[in-house]
Amino acid sequence: MKTIKSNCDEEGGKLMPLINLSNCGGKEDCVPACPYDVLEMQTISPEDRLNLNFKGKLKTFFKPKKAYVTDPDLCHACGICVQVCPERAIKLVRNKN
Template identity: 60%
Template sequence: MSIKDTAACKPEAGKLVPVVNLSKCEGKKDCVDVCPYDVFEMQAISDEAYRTLNLVGKLKTFVHGRQKAFAVRAEVCHACGLCVTACPEKAIKLVKAPSI
């Protein structure tokens, strides 16, 4: 875990998970910087995922070097909402975790 303020992150991990809308994400890394649980990583979008983007999403992705935020450790999210607030594109939302 990062040495970041976790006071606002009270819910039990795994109840809600972040979902990134890749068509909106411009890869600015704000979510990576604010998340106290290191849920996000910046990665290059795959060709397969790139093909699923809308036209605007493809343009944003091209301009920003195909880098996107991915919730690679969504299961450790405590749903504090810091990523949602920090994302300038409003590309992240918290949703109920799928039942396993």
Template identity: 45%
Template sequence: MASDSSKTECKQDAGIFAPVIDRTRCEAKEDCVGACPYDVFEVHKLGDEDKRALPLMARMKAWVHGNRQAFAVRADQCHACGLCVIACPEHAIKLMRVTTAA
């Protein structure tokens, strides 16, 4: 987890933006885990459904990396500081505004 001083860099209240991980790019290097001051990310094995949803080349890439990827398990805690986006060497993370259904 990043230092508490990183929290001062965050721009939004929690829940306005959420990280979205591109499953075709993530290689589970865990840089996002260490960069996030709010402990939003975890890296763990892909479930069978997650693997089936990947295109063939992405499934092969996931296999090479132990079928592990990052997950935004506490996305509702994201404060949109962008440190995860900067830290990700695969450019697999984007911050998206959370929309609520009316």
């Protein structure tokens, strides 16, 4: 079993998950792992589908749901979502808000 290390920011909102939808396989590991309910699975939007690379289009054909960020200001930068994603589709980036 994978050891999950958490180093959450007490304030939150400084960093947020950025999801590479071409890499996201829709396995949903990140959604229940997030202690702040920042992520949810949604059917990929037509706009996002246009931006997928070939690998992403192929994955989406089989699994049309992808992880999306619901409220980036809730993110406490614990990095658990990054650690549990088997596709390495998530990274933390500075929140522009």
